Amino acid sequence: DAGITQSPRHKVTETGTPVTLRCHQTENHRYMYWYRQDPGHGLRLIHYSYGVKDTDKGEVSDGYSVSRSKTEDFLLTLESATSSQTSVYFCAITPGTGVYEQYFGPGTRLTVT
């Protein structure tokens, strides 16, 4: 258990509204990631972070922003949600030591109506 929680676990929102998803970790790992999972696409990287206030874009970053003001929290914001952002969102961390592997949170199911 890598001590990763995500909130909320489920959310339904309307098109055009802002949405913020939270990822919280208890192990002070440096690297954190946000992915979205859609059928047939596997996991696609949205944004990632190498440390506090140090973030970068992934493969599908348009329409998303992130912030990391504390090591333990990585926030994903949809400034104006669209139906194409209906998806399951996963947060992940990489310990950065030993084998280079990722551990995932339980996911947030977001529906934009």
Added chain:
Amino acid sequence: GEDVEQSLFLSVREGDSSVINCTYTDSSSTYLYWYKQEPGAGLQLLTYIFSNMDMKQDQRLTVLLNKKDKHLSLRIADTQTGDSAIYFCAEGDYGQNFVFGPGTRLSVLP
């Protein structure tokens, strides 16, 4: 860019062996991984293999790596109904982001 491909579906009978295949394009990745996702849950790391290895065995799991063909496979011996899940192949390395395949949905029939 980097790409990882997998077949999307596999059905096997309980007690048989399952073989899930994956092809990748980035030959420089140090690690290749298999993750399992059960319904409603996040991905769980099953096993990994270093790129300088050909095979790794871990209880019922056997990973085979053919670097020449950029082909990775996961064999599950004596497949059980609890093995029904989506299996993701991924590649990664320090300083690089992970690249995941689309996932193979394994259905185990009684």
